[in-house]
Amino acid sequence: MITLKNITKCYGSSIVIDDLSLLVQSGSTTVLIGPSGCGKSTTLKLINGLVRPEKGSVIINNQNINDYDIFSLRTKIGYVIQDGGLFPHLTAYENVSILASYLGWGKQSISERLGELCELTKFPSEALNRFPVQISGGQRQRVSLMRALMLNPDILLMDEPLAALDPLIRYDLQNDLKQIFSTLNKTVILVTHDINEADFFGDKIVLIKDGSVVQEGTLKQFVEYPSNSFVTKFISAQRKHF
Numbered sequence: 171m172i173t174l175k176n177i178t179k180c181y182g183s184s185i186v187i188d189d190l191s192l193l194v195q196s197g198s199t200t201v202l203i204g205p206s207g208c209g210k211s212t213t214l215k216l217i218n219g220l221v222r223p224e225k226g227s228v229i230i231n232n233q234n235i236n237d238y239d240i241f242s243l244r245t246k247i248g249y250v251i252q253d254g255g256l257f258p259h260l261t262a263y264e265n266v267s268i269l270a271s272y273l274g275w276g277k278q279s280i281s282e283r284l285g286e287l288c289e290l291t292k293f294p295s296e297a298l299n300r301f302p303v304q305i306s307g308g309q310r311q312r313v314s315l316m317r318a319l320m321l322n323p324d325i326l327l328m329d330e331p332l333a334a335l336d337p338l339i340r341y342d343l344q345n346d347l348k349q350i351f352s353t354l355n356k357t358v359i360l361v362t363h364d365i366n367e368a369d370f371f372g373d374k375i376v377l378i379k380d381g382s383v384v385q386e387g388t389l390k391q392f393v394e395y396p397s398n399s400f401v402t403k404f405i406s407a408q409r410k411h412f
Contacts, residue, residue, distance in 0.1 A: 171196050172217060172325070172357065177226035179212055179381075186212050187223065188381035196324075199351050199358040201372035203365065204404075209381040210361040211252075214327045217359065218247045230325070245269070248318030248356075250328040254310045256302040256317075262309075263298040266316045273321075287316040290353070292346055308339040315350075328360040332367070344370060365389065365408040377401060 172194040179187035187209045194200045202210040215221045216228055219240050228235045235243060256265050266287065267280045275283075288295045293312040302310055311331055318326060331347075332340045348371060351358055362368055368375045369389040377384045377392065385397040389405075396402045 171229075171231060172359070173227075173229040174213070174216065175227045175229065177213075177216060177223045177228070179209075179216060179221060179223045186381050187216070189226075190378075190382055191226075192376060192383060192386075194357060194359060195373075196357050197355045198373040199360065199371050200374045200376060201368040202359065202361045202376050202378060203363065203368045204378035204384075206363070208378045210378055211329050212381075213378070214249070214329055214359060214361060217325075218249055218327060219243055245273075245321050246323050246325060248321075248323040248326040250311075250314045250318045250326070250331045252330050253334055254302075254314035254331075256310055256313060258302050261299050261301055262293075262305065262313045265302070265313055266298075266320055268317070270320055283320060284316070287319060290319075290350060291316055306339070307335050308343055311335065311343060315347075319354075323356070325357045325359075328358065330361050330363070333363070347371070365405065377404065 172192075174190060174192040177187050177190045178185065190209070190213070192213075202213060204210055212221065216223060217230070219235050219238070230238070230243070257268075260268065263284065266284060267275075270280050270283070284298065285295065287293070288298070291312040293309060293316065297305055297309065302313070305313070314331070332343055335343065344367065351371070360371055372388075374386055375389060375392065376386050379400055385392060385401050392401055392405055396405070
């Protein structure tokens with residue numbers, strides 16, 4: 171379980187997260203949605219300790235992240251950033267296995283885990299020796315996902331993982347991700363701008379505005395029981411898409 175309690179985060183004089191509280195149940199998929207700059211990506215960074223709040227606390231499995239060894243914490247959290255974030259000078263194999271190699275995994279253990287992940291993500295194993303520039307955008311995202319899952323973390327954070335893909339590749343990867351989430355039963359927090367995508371993936375959707383949670387629930391609840399006029403406006407702006 172992940173709990174954010176009354177979090178405030180500032181960059182300089184700008185308040186990016188403003189008294190935000192959020193509860194994420196273990197094994198669930200929670201989708202953060204909202205306008206650009208509302209604090210979605212910063213929320214992910216707070217959870218994995220990349221940034222620290224000015225106020226409030228982040229609790230993971232009943233323990234404040236300040237009490238974790240930060241490296242140990244991050245081995246328990248997989249993180250897929252926007253556009254994948256692959257190292258261009260490393261092959262797919264090297265990108266996925268980099269942390270496992272650092273931790274001293276043997277070659278056989280790495281190869282076995284890579285085989286499992288290739289099967290899970292439908293990535294062709296013969297492409298593992300290719301560099302990011304030599305594979306498609308959809309394949310790069312699959313490599314990024316494999317890297318995030320390599321150490322079998324309890325938590326998976328995904329920051330707009332499908333935003334840069336063309337519609338057909340995005341559609342295929344959406345369905346594959348949904349199946350992966352169901353198979354692995356991880357605690358997933360995913361950021362998107364797309365309300366359809368939020369509805370497709372999310373056990374719970376969290377709408378954020380100006381660093382604060384405006385409403386939580388399902389798309390049906392947002393449409394039928396909006397908490398304020400912003401929720402109605404936000405949903406109406408995307409209504410043509412569903």
